[in-house]
Amino acid sequence: MTLKAGSILTGTIVNITNFGAFVEVDGKTGLVHISEVADSFVKDIHDHLKEKDKVKVKVLSVDDNGKISLSIKQAIDHKKSVKPIEIDWEKKNTQNAVNFEDKLSRFLKDSEEKFQDLKRHQDSRTRGYKKNTSH
Known part of the structure; x- marks a missing residue:
């Protein structure tokens, strides 16, 4: 499968740095920048991710050089995770x-x-x- 922007896939974290995590998807490695890990501010990425974790990612872009930009927070289906408040x-x-x-x-x-x-x-x-x- 070719990676294209907007695709949501499952990948494995292969390396974690101070600025993000490298995730292997379909035999290729892409970067999830620290700002794309969670909806809230992420001070230490190690509090959210560990190597060899399986994560759902959204492909943000694939440039001409083959660099893959990924997002974990955009791959979350917010419709399922947010429950409406019921008022009587x-x-x-x-x-x-x-x-x-x-x-x-x-x-x-x-x-x-x-x-x-x-x-x-x-x-x-x-x-x-x-x-x-x-x-």
Whole structure:
């Protein structure tokens, strides 16, 4: 089978370096760069891979010189590995509803009191002041 970009194959890790892992696929060796090992940051590649491990890889590119660029993280089927969160929309949380109602009524009461205080303050300031109607 000829290696072509986009193919997903199984290979064997033959060597690990600080910058990546060399994986043998179909009798040829390609490089999985350290940035293509996992979705999260990889500080030490040895924490994720060991020599002779079988890994699923995606062929990213094959250049004219025969260099093969591979990815482990892109070979993972994310649709299978990520489960959607199930939400029960029928279930009502009555405790939050009561708390919300209490908070709302308390807010309205406080707001009305503050409004009345502001109105009294403005009325007391304008009592001694008469509008000048003549210009």
